[in-house]
Amino acid sequence: MNTPLLRVERLVKHFKVGRNAMLHAVDDISLDIAPGESVGLVGESGCGKSTLSRVLARLIDADSGHIHFHDGAQESDLAASPAARFARHAQRGVVQMVFQDANDSLNPRYLAQDTIAEPLRLLVGMKDAAAIKARVEELAGWVGLPTELLGRYPHQLSGGQKARVGIARALASSPRLLILDEPTAALDVSVQATVLQLLADLKARLGLSYLFVSHDLNVVRLLCDRVVVMYLGKVVEQGPAQEVFAHPHHPYTQMLVAAIPDPHRKGQPAQIMQGEARSPINPDPRACRFHGRCPHGEPRCELHTVSLREVAPQHLAACHLLED
Known part of the structure; x- marks a missing residue:
């Protein structure tokens, strides 16, 4: 590069x-x-x-x-x-x-x-x-x-x-x-x-x-050419645009991509984010900012965050699910 x-x-x-x-x-x-x-x-x-x-x-x-x-x-x-x-x-x-x-x-x-x-x-x-x-x-x-x-x-x-x-x-x-x-x-x-x-x-x-x-x-x-996804002041995913849109790894990115109008998904129920967004004022430094709205939220998401990690060439995401 x-x-x-x-x-x-x-x-x-x-x-x-x-x-x-x-x-x-x-x-x-x-x-x-x-x-x-x-x-x-x-x-x-x-x-x-x-x-x-x-x-x-x-x-x-x-x-x-x-x-x-x-x-x-x-x-x-x-x-x-x-x-x-x-x-x-x-x-x-x-x-x-x-x-x-x-x-x-x-x-x-x-x-x-x-x-x-x-x-x-x-x-x-x-x-x-x-x-x-x-x-x-x-x-x-x-x-x-x-x-x-x-x-x-x-x-x-x-x-x-x-x-x-x-x-x-x-x-x-x-x-x-x-x-x-x-x-x-x-x-x-x-x-x-x-x-x-x-x-x-x-x-x-x-x-x-x-x-x-x-x-x-x-x-x-x-x-x-590339896309950077932000959520409440943090980058949660970034990488080549076609790769991120085709294979989103962070749950927030997955929901953003699912919200793009697509005639091929006609008749399928839309994914709707549940819960309330966390406040950006004095956020808990230990907790994932998407926790509470994430459909895959687990107790560990409240206890400590994870850094961006490579999931594909030049494609980074930050989620506990990637540890599994």
Whole structure:
């Protein structure tokens, strides 16, 4: 396997929610993203996907852990620079993020051309107005945004057009890694397919790596090389996408896969998770976080957790059942 573009080691992010209460949003997570690879990050709402994305994009600080980024022969720990100062870091441009809701992520007072031009000035250091204009038009062409729309404000654009502005802005600094946080969730179904095809084309054309955060497992299965499954701040399974979807080993992953609409399962009863999810606030460090909802739960699941272990080449899962 190639040297990872991004190597995350034991990343932790907790939020204080009371005098003696901590919400464990990201709890001891490690993962790799190779050059040119798409990694899907999946899990229920509240599992920590967006928090992990924002830590990796250096929008918020981790409590501990490392984010190693390989730029050519040089490796640097992005987590070593506080998020407040990372905006001026030399590597700010190599990791960019496309946000879930373009309405919230675009400045309503900026024209589309100004939104795309801003990282050219701040991160690339371009000063010449003519060169900036030419580059903005080039980026607009890459994402399929007509140049006549560059002079419009966000409220004058459709949802798909705003999504294209956000993607063009992210590409302006020539990043090597794009973090895509549910990039099509706020779009109509007919527009989603077009934007997803655009992202696939850009990845192939520019040699980008993606961290693709999504609830849509079908999209992850089609677009991603590997998948990482999170549950309440923990990674419970990860591996090649086709392998994980064909042979899920963790009970939570099995239930996620079983929930994907499949005409071949017509008439079969759906698997429904029983019980209540554990609280992510001050969780018991000894207990499996899925215990209580897991159909295979045993007393030992309450007493001690297990680490990720290899169940197939490059396929890891964390469950007591694998010990048997």
